[in-house]
Amino acid sequence: MNLPIYLDNNATTPMDPRVLDAMLPYFNQKFGNAASRNHAFGWVAEEAVDYAREQIAKLIGASEKEIIFTSGATEADNLAIKGVFEMYKDKGNHIITTTTEHKAVLDTCKHIEKLGARVTYLPVQSDGLINLQELEAAMTSETILVSVMYGNNEIGVIQPIKEIAAIAHKFGALFMTDATQAAGKIPVNVIADGIDLLAFSAHKMYGPKGVGALYVRRKGPRVKVTAQMDGGGHERGMRSGTLNVPGIVGFGKACELCALEMESEAKRLSALRDKLQTSLLQLEESYVNGNVEHRLPHVANISFKYVEGEGLMMAMKDLAVSSGSACTSASLEPSYVLKSLGLSDDLAHSSIRFGLGRFTTEEEVDYAIEVTKKSVTHLRELSPLWEMFKEGIDLDSIEWAEH
């Protein structure tokens, strides 16, 4: 077992060696521009891109013509939201999203608010799921787009996508989802789910960084987005720019492997995740954040009360995890996702996200359990809050000087 152990697979994943092998020829031997229509170098590149497009489309049940390549999911989110707003603003200016979306969605929504859009940010329930009645109540005749993420990046909660899509369509709005964390991990099907636009990225599924895609539905309805990158008219005019051929080839291979191995991998990972979670919940005053039934198989977000997350990560120096604490940020604000669940700031500061992946072994999980338990216990010995808790002092009764 090599240290440190990587348990931050929601941030990024290591590239699968099979993906790397598929990509390598496209850097120097088959280096053509896929848009060069008049020689063999271009044809070879175009053929590789076409093949990857099929592999990628297949993973989400789409047709290859519906895949628009981008630099990643952030760009895909931007293109979807800005592109739909620009294309359909005569029809209405209202967009609905949720408070637990990724910043790529939230900040894009903030941007178009300045351009005249009205955005509703739906709150989530304490388990991280949205309330479908609240969504329906927020819909208006002006609503052109509903954007709700498939699986959450911090807590792994999976939203009821099919039901959300049905509500959007009932009111004549389009439905978009950021499926960056879900695609390749759980079955995602744009037809069965009723998705009109879907953003995803290669590097979250053992592919390379710097490449992603936006699925744009071609029929029932035919969806259009206004290009946000102008130039040579690539990607059916929706996203100009020379295609990242090696990246796209890698993305294709990554999708193919995920489709093949998803079922067995999800079983393996959820068993490991559950082992980790069950063991860590044996620690007093530890809590899982988010719904545990509707959850991605490889994620567990756990708060260890009376211990600060960043301090804890420092103690677990051989584990690469992430925390909802934000001691390094200027605002000192803890995770907005955890706060949206109604978690108090101190519990949000005490949270750790464990993200397992394809290369995580049982031995590593066992080690992670041991190190985490030891670190939490050690830091609680150092924690004045833990001492007060043990003495039966109600921490809410103390007048804290917020700084």
Next chain:
Amino acid sequence: MAYSDKVIDHYTNPRNVGTLDKSNVKVGTGLVGAPECGDVMRLQIQVDDNNIITDAKFKTFGCGSAIASSSLATEWLKGKTIDDAMKIDNMDIVEELALPPVKIHCSVLAEDAIKAAINDFRVKNGLAPIESEKVHH
């Protein structure tokens, strides 16, 4: 962000972790910060009849830099008179631990904890608390 060797040293082997009897008139206790902000420090001093700090203990809920700042503060406090201890400046802690700008608040908190502990001792012993005029940024 990488931590300095001194932060890692104090974090890994924190000095003077513990609790003094806060009901003892010769013990001053400072509890600063807030759980919502992700930092709470409790710093305690034991003072002798010559107003010299003979022992200091801390417990901290916070990041590595907060733990290191309070650990360092207890080291510096021991052997100082309460008047000299009052002069410990947060920037001395920043310098000693090589704290980056985002962690300066940890040193501020440690300074606040020192002053709060000394004032607690002063009030317990019939002395007026000393108001700090320093404005932190």
